[in-house]
Structure formats: structure tokens, C-alpha cells
Amino acid sequence: MNPLMRSWFPGMLRASVLSILIVAAPLALRAQWLANVGAESADEGRQADAFLSNEIWIHAGDNITWTFVPVNEIHTVTFLTPGQVRPAFGACVAASGSSFDGTSCVGSAPSSNGAKYTVTFPTAGNYKMVCLVHANMNGAVHVLPTSMSLPHTQSFYDTQAGDQARDLINDADGAMEEAHDFGAGANAVVMHGEIRATTGGRQYLAILRFLPGKIVVRVGDSVEWMNTDPTEPHTVTFGPPSFAPVGVTTAADGSLESTINSTSAAVSSGILVAAPEDRRGLAQSPLGTTRVRITFTQPGTYQYFCSIHAATGMKGTVQVVP
Secondary structure (H helix, E strand, C coil): CCHHHHHHHHHHHHHHHHHHHHHHHHHHHCCEEEEEEEEECCCCCEEEEEEECCEEEEECCCEEEEEECCCCCCECCEECCCCCCCCCCCCCECCCCEECCCCCCEECCCECCCCEEEEECCCCEEEEEECCCCCCCEEEEEEECCCCCCCCCHHHHHHHHHHHHHHHHCCCCCHHHHHHCCCHHHCEEEECEEEEEECCEEEEEEECCCECCEEEEECCCEEEEEECCCCCCECCEECCCCCCCECCEECCCCCEEEEECCCCCCEECCCEECCCCCCCCCCCCCCCECEEEEEECCCEEEEEECCCCHHHCCEEEEEEEC
């Protein structure tokens, strides 16, 4: 190496190292936060449809990685732009690691079973996160300037997430109470859930079971299925899976009805779901389709399921005796 190179190289090396440190320093300040999407009971029958936790404070430049906890129940992590009309759940999909600053929507594909999705937030602001699969499942991300201190640590969010999940999944009131309200002679089967609010948004418990799971009736009796869940859709399906109505008509009171004459008959209610919430400034929504009544004319064992949630074990039996 000539003398000129010997005198120039150490200076260049020091300058390069200094440049690397200057560039890397802001990157090192960026924090990586963790959160969960959904939680469930061991048998998948009780679903916490919630962001856990559903209100998080971070610094501009930080990112959050969400883990989709349920095995079969799908969710999305989606950030819409202010005033954007809510799209279908296949919309706004962007690669994990994408940035959101409020100018264009960003979101995961419908996911479950341990999948992960990361969003970076380069700009200070307050952003609403939603699940496009489940209405009324939302939360907030507060992105503060780096000059401001954060109110909570990752440990706080971990604890809060566990507490919120347990509160939802272990909620003991409501489900069996609803089923018992109709009495043993009513031939009623209930699908149930409950919404709760937090300062960050809304979460809810969806019970992915028919209550009771087995009902015994006599030939000629009718069974009425009622979806009392405020948000979660279900079907009552005999035969092949179907999200559309099969073999049902609409009764005078708006309920669906059908007659089954064989254990091999194909009948489906299609989607049973409550109407959207009434809100000031929006057109009044019609009544939801929440009931189906089916009459059984032959003895036998009739197996049915929810076409949406069969994978989680949402199945039932009607035993028809002479």
C-alpha cells in the first residue's frame, strides 16, 4: 500500500464506522411489540374474538407483531383509512412488515393457527384496528412522537392480554341461561355470544356450540334454532355444507321454516345473523334472519352442524322418537 493510501485508509474507515453508527442508531431505537389476535377454550367452543390487548401505545417507527392464536377460527388485522367503507375480508391485504400511516389501508389475509403479521407505524397518530371477518372486533394503536414517554411496557400488555382473554372465555352467565329461558318443552336450541366494550374498542365472546347439543323430540314436533349472538353468524345445516339457504321458506313472522322427512335430507338455514346495530345518521337496517324452525316427520337420529364453524366442533343431534 502506498503512503498516500496508508494515510487515507484509517480516516476513511473511521468515517465509515461513524456513518454506520449514526444510521444504525435510530434503527436501534425502534421497538418491536407483541400482541395476540383471538383466544379460545381447549375445545375451541368458546372464542374470544378480540385483539389482545386491544389498546396499545408505541413510538413512531415501532412495529407490532400479532400472533393469530385460534386453531381454526380466522381473523384479520386490518387498518382502514379514516372514513373508508368497510370492505370484504379479502381486501386491503399487504405483506407482513408493511407500514401504515393512515393514507392507504393495510391488513393481513384471514389467518389462524399461529400465523404472524407485523405492521410498522412510521407516523404519530391514533389508528383503529379491525377484524374484517368479525364486526365489533376492534381496537386502537396510539403512536406517539419519540419525544414522549410511553405509559406501558410489553409486560403490561402481556398481562392485560391474558386477563382480557380469560374474562371473555370464562364468562359464565348468558349462554345456558338463554337456553334455560325456553324450558324443557320448548324444543329450542340457542346459539349465543356477548359483546363487551373497553376504552380501546370492542371485544366479544362467541360460543361456537349449539345449546343444548342434543335434543329429543317426537315425530311431528318442530325444533326452533335461534341465534342470539349479537354479531357471530351461524348456519343450521343437515346434509352437505352450505352457506346458502337450502330447502327452507320464509314464514309470516320472517323466520325460516322447513320439513325434514328423512335422515338423509339436505336442509340448510343459510346465514343466521343479527341485524347490524342501529346508529344515528345511517339508514335503519332490516331485521336480521335469526331463527329457523324445522319439523321432523320420521323417527331417527339427525346430525347437523354449522357450515361456518364445523371445524371447531359446532355440531348437534336431533333424536326423533315415535
